[in-house]
Amino acid sequence: MTSSSDGLTAPFALVRFRAGDAEPVLGLVAGERVRPIGPEELGAPDLNAFLAQAPGSWNRLAAVAERDDDAWLPLADVALTAPVTPRQVLQTGANYRTHVIDLVAAGRAKNDPRPIEELREWAADMMDRRAREGTPYFFIGLPAAVVGDDVDLVLPSYSDQHDWELELAVVVGSEAFRVDREHAMEHVAGYTIVNDVTTRDLVFREDMKEIGTDWYRGKNAPGFLPTGPFLVPAPFVATPGDLRLELTLNGETMQDATTSDLLFDLPALIAGASQNMPLLPGDLLLTGSPAGNGIVHGRMLRDGDVMVGAIEGLGAQTVRAVAEESTR
Structure with a gap:
């Protein structure tokens, strides 16, 4: 798995990723690191509900992106898939x-x-x-x-x-x-x-x-x-x-x-x-x-x-x- 944030200039972005054989989960990328995020971090039950509250909801993830804990994984160790699940x-x-x-x-x-x-x-x-x-x-x-x-x-x-x-x-x-x-x-x-x-x-x-x-x-x-x-x-x-x-x-x-x-x-x-x-x-x-x-x-x-x-x-x-x- 060779995921990379080349060309991504934003302080953070959302992704969906797989680690090993696990099912894809929603994640937050900051630099060359990624961490899983769920309803607690989103302040919403799922991604689309979170996006419905944008742009204000992005402020919640800014704090998550600054955390220094063990939840982060090297981006190069996961596989990124489509970051959205559109209805239309x-x-x-x-x-x-x-x-x-x-x-x-x-x-x-x-x-x-x-x-x-x-x-x-x-x-x-x-x-x-x-x-x-x-x-x-x-x-x-x-x-x-x-x-x-x-x-x-x-x-x-x-x-x-x-x-x-x-x-x-x-x-x-x-x-x-x-x-x-x-x-x-x-x-x-x-x-x-x-x-x-x-x-x-x-x-x-x-x-x-x-x-x-x-x-x-x-x-x-x-x-x-x-x-x-x-x-x-x-x-x-x-x-x-x-x-x-x-x-x-x-x-x-x-x-x-x-x-x-x-x-x-x-x-x-x-x-x-x-x-x-x-x-x-x-x-x-x-x-x-x-x-x-x-x-x-x-x-x-x-x-x-x-x-x-x-x-x-x-x-x-x-x-x-x-x-x-x-x-x-």
Whole structure:
């Protein structure tokens, strides 16, 4: 077991971890140490109830992080898994300006006579108009797809078009229902990292193109939402609208951007997502993925690939891809 807090700059963060063969438990990381925490330390029966009281509830854990007792374990001796257990996962599509422009250029029709630069200019105008006049585009993910990076990413054998999408994820604090932009950030408990894995050739229905996208098949295979390993308290992330994201594939940088390229910022996303259904404590709201996906690089995930996704101040996750074993 080789857990590490590399890239984590917060004084403390929440995790879920396993020591040996034991079941995962909630834990508090401070530096290179971790300790189990329960209802007594949380001041709440479980994690989601604790998050419902954020940001004030974080003060309880500040005192725990300063304790000097025998409850601490070396972080390197445990395995970290997904730090949250969301009831809902909301995802944001087409929310990085450069990402969408790249996708338009990469996916242009073969019989489109327009030069690439003209296509890019058209896509840029479309995105700028959407930012001025449009609203965020949301779809639903399955909480069952949320796993830690301690679990290998099994690439389903029904496709060879599995792609990566590194994303900043908001962890919801107090329930948010029909909130406005001005008060939206009051409902953020913290942030974590998610790799929103996508099977590209299943996103659009070939048998009925008029129906549009099929996010269920394209994004919700087992383990397709590697999450964490840290849940970083919102008070420790001063500028969520300007964080650097980087994803490497076998050591080569594929995605390198900042959240300043978001088409709709975090207040707009939280407010928009809360209009028709309450966002519940512990829920995940993914904010979109920047440019640099495999479809643009012409390189999809293969057996043995290793992805490292890092977001400034939130640490990093390492996801290993393995081919699905044949059942034939």
